[in-house]
Amino acid sequence: PDLAKTKVTRYVVTVTDEMIDNELTRLQNRYGNMKDQESVNSEEDVINVHFTEVDASGQPVEGGATKDNSLLVKYFAESVRKQWMGKKVGEALTFTLAEAFEQKEREWLRSDLGFDKTDTAADSKPFSISITKIGLLEKRELNEEFFEQLYPGKEIKTTEGFREKIKEEIQAHWNAQATNQIHDQLYHQLVDHTPVSLPEAFLKKWLQTQGENPKTPEQADEEYPKFAKQLKWTLLSEKMVADNGIQVDPQEIRQFAKQQLFSYMGGAAMAEEQPWVNDYAEKMMKDRKYVEDAFHRIQTQKIFEWATTQLKPTDKAISAEDFTTMVESHQHDHH
Known part of the structure; x- marks a missing residue:
């Protein structure tokens, strides 16, 4: 032919300013520093948590799902974020996935906890979510040293x-x-x-x-x-x-x-x-x-x-x- x-x-x-902004933020976070915190103070804090599936009385379910994870506080649903404020390592809150997270977060969380990602029944299971570490991600500063680290020899000023x-x-x-x-x-x-x-x-x-x-x-x-x-x-x-x-x-x-x-x-x-x-x-x-x-x-x-x-x-x-x-x-x- x-x-x-x-x-x-x-x-x-079409590459938009929003796409550039998102990538810039991702790079600043990736190369930033994690600073340990005493307690949760901000929606930008990163909390390492342990999920444990519990029954109606709050006791761990035998053979139930358990998983460690690391989440920004702002990944939680807006209605529960304020409940994390002031909490310290070792403290826990109990929620169902449906209460704790918006729809867009639930799919990957189901999968992460060992359920099928389309298994919406998992959303009604209660979990005790306990804090194991609290940190604040300090974004990398935009300066010549950072530009040179990412793009050596490109003379980006x-x-x-x-x-x-x-x-x-x-x-x-x-x-x-x-x-x-x-x-x-x-x-x-x-x-x-x-x-x-x-x-x-x-x-x-x-x-x-x-x-x-x-x-x-x-x-x-x-x-x-x-x-x-x-x-x-x-x-x-x-x-x-x-x-x-x-x-x-x-x-x-x-x-x-x-x-x-x-x-x-x-x-x-x-x-x-x-x-x-x-x-x-x-x-x-x-x-x-x-x-x-x-x-x-x-x-x-x-x-x-x-x-x-x-x-x-x-x-x-x-x-x-x-x-x-x-x-x-x-x-x-x-x-």
Whole structure:
């Protein structure tokens, strides 16, 4: 197909001041200092608490849920925040989750306490919530030392310059998401609109014999559309690889292994030529399954990168919320 005529949209997420403010606050908190407090004085205090499921008389339920957690006082529902004021380590309050927290906090708390996050019945269970530590998070001051710590060598001197750098990073994140979304559109355009003739009857019979357990004709019929799409994509991929000389070098697989290792370690930027990093990459190069998987992933990325250079997408501005909703509603299983 003529990719230049393929209709695709490049979504350009608008980075708002609110997004920059939120990220700035997150960084100030992350690099701030926790100062111990005698008692709870403010909604900004952080309290380490122990949740214990109790019965109507306040006694711990045998085998009930228990969990340590760390919460800002302001995460509690407004009606109960004032009840924490003045409380000290060792003191406790008893609430149901429905009394203590707003709806948006309850879902992750249910999950954290070992319930299903959709189990609304858990909201009516009473918990004794006892304080084990009280702290006040002192936000990191916005100064050149902080800017240099986060962005070494970038010579950022002012808060305005710092905000601009944060904006660049947020935009880069959303641009990468938008590129993935272009790849998704491209996949559908190629698979759905390129005529490829497949021997359907033969392939359905073949599907019945695959796997440990033979499949019925009905099961093969059900699986066939997804299988046909995957096969079509494989055939189209192989053609694009052959026609455009797309190759994967062993060194690229080593580099892929190193980058994966760094991401496992929280994205820490380390010297790539450290002996143990190279040893890890060489060890992975001996794992045939890993090499095949890495080869496939790098090749797929290169196919999309080449195909994207042939496109003439139309730009469309969109909010981060709308973009996220659109992507989530379209999650499915392919390539």
